[in-house]
Amino acid sequence: MKTSFRLWATVLALFLFSSWSNEVKAQLITMKVNGQDRTYLEYVPRNLGENRPLLISCHGMNQDAAYQKGMLAIESVCDTAKFMVVFPNGIDKSWDISGDRDINFVKALIDEMVKKHKIDRNNVYLSGFSMGGMFTYHAMNKIPDIIAAFAPISGYPMYGTTANANVRPIPIIHTHGTGDDVVAFSGVQGALNAWIQHNHCSSTAKVTSNYRGASHAKLSVWGNGDDGVEVRLLELADKGHWISNDYGVHTGREIWLFCKNYGFNKTGPRISIVTPKPNTSFTYFMPAEELEYPSIKVLATASDPNGTVEKVEFFDDKSLIASCEQPPYQIEWVPTATGKRNLRAVVTDNDGETGEAAVVVEINNPKVFALSQNIKEAGTVPIGWTTYDGNQKRYGYSDGYTSGCRVLQFTGTRHDFSYGLYFRNGTGGLKRGYAKYGLPNTNATMVLTPGHYSLKFRVVNYNRPNFSPVTFAIEHASTAEAIAEVTYTPTVNVGGNTENNFNGSILQVYDFDVTEKDEYIVAAYADKTAMADGIIGQLYIQVKEYGTTGIEDFKLKNEEENVNSKSVNGKCFDLQGRVVDESVPLQKGFYIKEGKKVLIK
Numbered sequence: 001m002k003t004s005f006r007l008w009a010t011v012l013a014l015f016l017f018s019s020w021s022n023e024v025k026a027q028l029i030t031m032k033v034n035g036q037d038r039t040y041l042e043y044v045p046r047n048l049g050e051n052r053p054l055l056i057s058c059h060g061m062n063q064d065a066a067y068q069k070g071m072l073a074i075e076s077v078c079d080t081a082k083f084m085v086v087f088p089n090g091i092d093k094s095w096d097i098s099g100d101r102d103i104n105f106v107k108a109l110i111d112e113m114v115k116k117h118k119i120d121r122n123n124v125y126l127s128g129f130s131m132g133g134m135f136t137y138h139a140m141n142k143i144p145d146i147i148a149a150f151a152p153i154s155g156y157p158m159y160g161t162t163a164n165a166n167v168r169p170i171p172i173i174h175t176h177g178t179g180d181d182v183v184a185f186s187g188v189q190g191a192l193n194a195w196i197q198h199n200h201c202s203s204t205a206k207v208t209s210n211y212r213g214a215s216h217a218k219l220s221v222w223g224n225g226d227d228g229v230e231v232r233l234l235e236l237a238d239k240g241h242w243i244s245n246d247y248g249v250h251t252g253r254e255i256w257l258f259c260k261n262y263g264f265n266k267t268g269p270r271i272s273i274v275t276p277k278p279n280t281s282f283t284y285f286m287p288a289e290e291l292e293y294p295s296i297k298v299l300a301t302a303s304d305p306n307g308t309v310e311k312v313e314f315f316d317d318k319s320l321i322a323s324c325e326q327p328p329y330q331i332e333w334v335p336t337a338t339g340k341r342n343l344r345a346v347v348t349d350n351d352g353e354t355g356e357a358a359v360v361v362e363i364n365n366p367k368v369f370a371l372s373q374n375i376k377e378a379g380t381v382p383i384g385w386t387t388y389d390g391n392q393k394r395y396g397y398s399d400g401y402t403s404g405c406r407v408l409q410f411t412g413t414r415h416d417f418s419y420g421l422y423f424r425n426g427t428g429g430l431k432r433g434y435a436k437y438g439l440p441n442t443n444a445t446m447v448l449t450p451g452h453y454s455l456k457f458r459v460v461n462y463n464r465p466n467f468s469p470v471t472f473a474i475e476h477a478s479t480a481e482a483i484a485e486v487t488y489t490p491t492v493n494v495g496g497n498t499e500n501n502f503n504g505s506i507l508q509v510y511d512f513d514v515t516e517k518d519e520y521i522v523a524a525y526a527d528k529t530a531m532a533d534g535i536i537g538q539l540y541i542q543v544k545e546y547g548t549t550g551i552e553d554f555k556l557k558n559e560e561e562n563v564n565s566k567s568v569n570g571k572c573f574d575l576q577g578r579v580v581d582e583s584v585p586l587q588k589g590f591y592i593k594e595g596k597k598v599l600i601k
Helices: 002-025 065-072 075-081 101-117 131-142 185-198 251-259 550-560
Strands: 029-033 036-043 054-058 084-088 124-129 149-153 172-177 206-209 217-222 231-236 270-275 280-285 296-303 309-316 319-324 329-333 339-349 354-364 368-370 385-388 393-395 406-409 419-425 434-437 444-448 451-460 470-476 482-488 508-514 518-526 532-546 589-593 596-600
Touching (some): 036 101, 054 251, 075 251, 101 131, 131 149, 149 251, 172 185, 309 329, 419 518, 434 532, 451 470, 451 518, 470 508
Parallel strands (some): 054 084, 054 124, 149 172, 172 231, 270 354, 280 354
Antiparallel strands (some): 029 036, 217 231, 339 354, 368 532, 385 434, 406 419, 434 518, 444 518, 470 482, 470 518, 589 596
């Protein structure tokens, strides 16, 4: 009995000492920032030493620093790895996620920790939960020059993500539960994609299921970014809106293991590819034996923090393309094969150290090309696409949209397609609402050469009970002049809700001819009525036959023989050589009349 009592007393004493010890290390502290009292908790491991890293961890909305400290439970990691953590308090238990109030607080905290604990400015990391995670994303654009890596938890910008940190690539580890009913997991990928693009990371993730032996954990890594930067997503199946520290996955430890790889004290050279943008595609419809590869302008920026740049080399995968010894580091690159090409830029400094950046460029020479292949992520405008609703233009790739023109995901029991690109005419007026593929500056170029083609499309209305027509047009990219145009009125209406059932739409086929080699775009126009709309579920171009059409051959032959217009008896022909009935209005497109090519607009 005495032994049991003594054991219990010893355990209680140790617990009280441990609690008291931790409180000594992490007491609430007040400091002035821009004339306001701001408070924070700090955790400083024993024997921290000088020039050690700092992690700043921000709480969620209606929470506070003490709650965040308890949820993250990172003290044992700090004690082992020897870094300190600061838990700041937001004003009114929230964060300024659009302005500079709390950005200035973070800056002041870093200065204070340098002064008090001699932490290393080159190794400061920022994390936050829920609204703190939203603030973490905000800080990526605001202070990328003082935060070495970012670790948002269960939070992201709710109204769209932008990546404007032009000074450098941004390392990110995002942790989120798939069962989160406060900040939905479905929006995570859109938030990350903006930064994957910004960093020039691989567009395809390396995925590890059963991460660290935990059946509910999956790690996705987008690597090979500029300066070796990665973007990571730690996905926790069925976890709700909280910080997870169980079943083999400790969020704080994962944050530290990722962040410790990044800092501003890197001595090696840095390089970034400015153009072309990641996942740029060139699609050429022409006979394979006549394929002309594009001449691509390649521009990189390079620097060295403690020396000079000796040279920048450009590679098509492992094959050397060119070398530059002086800025600007730019070349003209003509690929020599189709498919996805890994364009690499390698910088070497005066010490022989190297840095690398890479982007993927795709060269296509198809018989059939799916313009809808990238319509597969809700809330985005896909690569290659531009949308306009009469008020706002959106360019692909961009994401985070919850209204207006964007990709919709359909979840009804029956749906003709799972994803569709929604576009609308918000103001009314001719061609005031559209979705266009292949406009300049959208990372997609499409060249058509003379031949006979088919445009195949599946389109429905989103919220038009009486249905409204959609017009598809093939236009010159430089002038927007249409060479072919067809108007179709859908027979299926979704009903304004992505959860509704809809089926019965039919893949439409429209044949057209190209008489001139040029860059072209495919446009889908909503009707001129205000709020007319359309949803593109599938869209293809197929070449049926290359070469000039029969009527063109006939025209050239007659010109050579100096035969006048009476040779065609005054009739009008389409580009397939068929006689057209002029007693009814002609559809838009090219025709041959009296030996001359005529454009009906």
